[in-house]
Amino acid sequence: MVTTLIVTEKPDAALHVAEALGAKRAPRRISVxxxxxFEVEKGGERIVVCSALGHLYAVASxxxxxxxxxxxxxxxxxxxxxxxxxxxxQRKWIESIAKVSEGADRFINACDYDVEGSLxxxxxxxxxxxxxxxxxxxxxFSTLTAKELQEAYSKVxxxxxFQLAYxxxxxxxxxxxxxxxxxxxxxxxxxxxxxxxxxxxTGRVQGPTxxxxxxxxxxxxxxxxxxxxxxxxxxxxxxxxxxxxxxxERFEVKAKAESTIKDCAGKKGTIEKLxxxxxxxxxPTPFDLTALQTEAYRHFLLTPRLAxxxxxxxxxxxxxxxxxxxxxxxxxSIGYVDILKNLSNIEGYQSATTRLLAxxxxxxxxxxxxxxxxxxxxxxxxxxxxxxxxxxxxxFDLVVRRFLATFxxxxxxxxxxxxxxxxxxxxxxxxSRILKKGWISLYAPYAKFEEITLPPLSExxxxxxxxxxxxxxxxxxxxxxxPSSLLKTMEDAExxxxxxxxxxxxxxLRRGYVKDQRMVATQLAFRVTEIxxxxxxxxxxxxxxxxxxxxxxxxxxxxxxxEHVVLETINxxxxxxxxxxxxxxxxxxxxxxxxxxxxQASITLSVPCPRCGSKLxxxxxxxxxxxxxGCSGKWEKKCSFSLxxxxxxxxxxxxxxxxxxxxxxxxxxxxxxxxxISCSNCFINKSRSQEPAKVAVxxxxxx
Amino acid sequence: MAEQCPLCERPKESSSEFCSxxxxxxxxxxxxxxxxxxxxxxxxxxxxxxxxxxxxxxTGQSVKEVIHHIHGKGVAT
Numbered sequence: 001m002v003t004t005l006i007v008t009e010k011p012d013a014a015l016h017v018a019e020a021l022g023a024k025r026a027p028r029r030i031s032v033x034x035x036x037x038f039e040v041e042k043g044g045e046r047i048v049v050c051s052a053l054g055h056l057y058a059v060a061s062x063x064x065x066x067x068x069x070x071x072x073x074x075x076x077x078x079x080x081x082x083x084x085x086x087x088x089x090q091r092k093w094i095e096s097i098a099k100v101s102e103g104a105d106r107f108i109n110a111c112d113y114d115v116e117g118s119l120x121x122x123x124x125x126x127x128x129x130x131x132x133x134x135x136x137x138x139x140x141f142s143t144l145t146a147k148e149l150q151e152a153y154s155k156v157x158x159x160x161x162f163q164l165a166y167x168x169x170x171x172x173x174x175x176x177x178x179x180x181x182x183x184x185x186x187x188x189x190x191x192x193x194x195x196x197x198x199x200x201x202t203g204r205v206q207g208p209t210x211x212x213x214x215x216x217x218x219x220x221x222x223x224x225x226x227x228x229x230x231x232x233x234x235x236x237x238x239x240x241x242x243x244x245x246x247x248x249e250r251f252e253v254k255a256k257a258e259s260t261i262k263d264c265a266g267k268k269g270t271i272e273k274l275x276x277x278x279x280x281x282x283x284p285t286p287f288d289l290t291a292l293q294t295e296a297y298r299h300f301l302l303t304p305r306l307a308x309x310x311x312x313x314x315x316x317x318x319x320x321x322x323x324x325x326x327x328x329x330x331x332x333s334i335g336y337v338d339i340l341k342n343l344s345n346i347e348g349y350q351s352a353t354t355r356l357l358a359x360x361x362x363x364x365x366x367x368x369x370x371x372x373x374x375x376x377x378x379x380x381x382x383x384x385x386x387x388x389x390x391x392x393x394x395x396f397d398l399v400v401r402r403f404l405a406t407f408x409x410x411x412x413x414x415x416x417x418x419x420x421x422x423x424x425x426x427x428x429x430x431x432s433r434i435l436k437k438g439w440i441s442l443y444a445p446y447a448k449f450e451e452i453t454l455p456p457l458s459e460x461x462x463x464x465x466x467x468x469x470x471x472x473x474x475x476x477x478x479x480x481x482x483p484s485s486l487l488k489t490m491e492d493a494e495x496x497x498x499x500x501x502x503x504x505x506x507x508x509l510r511r512g513y514v515k516d517q518r519m520v521a522t523q524l525a526f527r528v529t530e531i532x533x534x535x536x537x538x539x540x541x542x543x544x545x546x547x548x549x550x551x552x553x554x555x556x557x558x559x560x561x562x563e564h565v566v567l568e569t570i571n572x573x574x575x576x577x578x579x580x581x582x583x584x585x586x587x588x589x590x591x592x593x594x595x596x597x598x599x600q601a602s603i604t605l606s607v608p609c610p611r612c613g614s615k616l617x618x619x620x621x622x623x624x625x626x627x628x629x630g631c632s633g634k635w636e637k638k639c640s641f642s643l644x645x646x647x648x649x650x651x652x653x654x655x656x657x658x659x660x661x662x663x664x665x666x667x668x669x670x671x672x673x674x675x676x677i678s679c680s681n682c683f684i685n686k687s688r689s690q691e692p693a694k695v696a697v698x699x700x701x702x703x
Numbered sequence: 704m705a706e707q708c709p710l711c712e713r714p715k716e717s718s719s720e721f722c723s724x725x726x727x728x729x730x731x732x733x734x735x736x737x738x739x740x741x742x743x744x745x746x747x748x749x750x751x752x753x754x755x756x757x758x759x760x761x762t763g764q765s766v767k768e769v770i771h772h773i774h775g776k777g778v779a780t
Contacts, residue, residue, distance in 0.1 A: 222728040224735040225761035227742045255744045474761050526724075530713070593712050 005104035009111040014051035020149035035096035057123040070184040101129035107136035119168030167555040185580040193588025217521035223477035229257040247426035269422035283439035285367030286376030297484035305502035325374040328367025342381025408439025527594040612639040643680035728765040
């Protein structure tokens with residue numbers, strides 16, 4: 001009997017593949033060295049499906065230099081457990097896959113069909129399965145539904161998508177060369193100057209991204225507002241008071257605004273002109289990943305990374321298609337009618353799907369962006385097999401309603417404008433209403449339009465200025481980035497990929513370069529960017545990064561080779577790293593002060609001790625290793641004030657105050673979890689008043 | 704090592720009292736004065752202008768530090 005080994009990316013995907021290929025018989029779960037495999041039989045063929053745990057192999061230095069040594073230009077791919085700490089599971093996985101592969105005659109890569117998935121499968125087949133990459137085949141699919149998996153298996157590609165895998169390898173190698181050399185240079189410089197180890201990092205995409213944030217912060221911190229004035233006018237139209245806008249939106253000179261008020265106060269006016277315009281509002285385009293992340297942030301304040309992780313969960317549960325896509329296309333082959341019919345079985349979508357199914361032909365309003373591997377994100381129509389948590393439910397609902405809306409009819413909106421003349425001055429009354437809801441009703445509640453209805457008006461009609469007042473205002477600085485707008489800026493600058501951008505933003509937060517969801521650049525970010533600008537400005541310049549992105553995309557199309565791109569990177573980096581090495585002492589001196597300050601700031605609360613007024617700090621008990629808030633007046637003032645802190649996860653002191661007690665709030669971030677914001681003061685007060693103690697976790701109120 | 708900016712840890716820019724950041728803040732402040740003067744028809748003094756800018760929430764932190772420094776030195780005329 002022929003044995004086929006299918007490699008998938010995640011355990012859930014392995015189960016779905018096995019279930020789909022096993023037809024009516026449930027797959028047999030076997031364990032090899034504690035690693036689960038799924039076994040099925042199909043027409044005389046034994047199929048064993050295994051899963052990776054993300055990447056099982058990683059780039060590492062060929063010579064195994066000490067961690068502090070740089071530059072490093074020679075590298076190779078090694079099992080991840082030999083490269084990174086805490087990867088013991090990966091070792092077990094590699095050994096078990098290698099063992100099972102010995103009895104296999106046929107190999108298939110069924111990891112996600114994109115650069116990372118192709119690379120994960122390729123490295124496992126090449127290194128763990130003894131060079132099986134040469135004879136392996138490739139399954140390509142965009143959803144984990146049984147129908148699509150069966151089809152992907154029957155139409156399996158005869159060989160691996162080597163170009164995608166090479167592009168993926170190249171990306172990892174280039175990023176490793178950047179990260180290892182530049183981050184080590186910064187870290188070493190700081191260490192030599194201060195004799196204290198602090199991890200400082202920069203990277204090919206991280207550097208330019210941080211520069212976006214720092215440049216914006218500089219703009220904000222050096223911003224000087226200038227005054228301007230607006231006029232608020234209430235017009236009496238047949239006894240109805242309506243707010244009108246002056247034809248001069250902002251007055252740069254106060255005297256001119258005052259003179260307008262003087263001319264118009266208490267005066268009569270005439271409706272000089274009535275205009276109406278009708279606009280067509282096209283349905284939205286289907287979701288690509290960035291659009292989904294942007295909408296998820298706009299409506300639910302979910303960070304791009306969280307939105308992606310929820311979408312991936314829904315993909316693994318067969319509910320939506322593969323989310324890491326750049327496509328805004330929905331080809332007919334996905335089966336519009338079947339999806340709509342299946343969606344009508346899910347509560348809340350019946351009336352919308354019935355409406356759409358009755359209207360023919362079904363044509364989505366596709367956007368321009370394409371992705372050779374996947375269509376836009378769409379719901380499969382599968383009903384949830386488990387209860388979705390509130391955030392999963394939100395993302396699922398957003399994907400479904402967006403999908404429905406793309407098939408909706410064009411909406412029409414009417415804008416009305418009345419021009420009122422008061423002496424030599426003009427004012428406008430604006431109204432707007434939706435004439436035909438079309439797709440808007442399908443995308444509700446995510447599409448909102450404010451309707452303002454004007455009363456019946458006629459040209460020549462007399463009206464009166466009921467109230468006219470002056471409002472002093474000031475110009476505003478550009479807003480800070482939020483995770484969503486920063487992601488969009490990265491995409492517009494063509495740096496990073498749809499799969500990596502959200503992670504880069506998280507890295508900026510984790511490294512202490514950025515505080516808060518408002519993306520406030522810290523002093524450390526300022527200083528690192530200034531040092532890079534001074535000693536190696538090309539590292540934070542988007543130009544070369546963008547060129548690299550383009551070259552790596554060309555590898556996917558066989559127009560460029562991985563070796564060439566890596567060589568170009570080394571040639572580009574060598575003089576930069578040499579410069580950094582030469583200036584190590586000066587860089588170290590400049591970094592040391594800010595590292596010390598940043599560290600002090602990161603552990604010092606902005607609220608004083610309520611007992612003695614001294615500074616409160618995050619302290620670690622040297623014996624128990626537990627952290628807590630302690631008073632710096634402990635020795636001088638004998639103050640014993642302390643408050644408990646969450647023990648697990650990365651702790652950040654937020655600028656935000658507790659809405660209940662006004663104490664400074666803290667945030668704990670643990671990998672794969674939503675940040676938890678809490679107030680230590682409320683925690684201790686509630687613990688004292690209620691037994692047993694309950695954790696006082698405030699709802700996330702970040703904006 | 705270069706001399707330090709009186710408002711932060713950064714090195715002073717050559718031929719300037721401040722670092723690059725505070726120098727930009729000072730430059731923006733000087734440039735804004737003509738807009739303020741025009742907005743109030745020349746009826747606002749530099750001192751009043753600085754006072755007002757220093758209290759606005761829209762004003763950047765580095766600008767506020769520069770204003771504080773100018774006031775401290777008593778040269779805001």
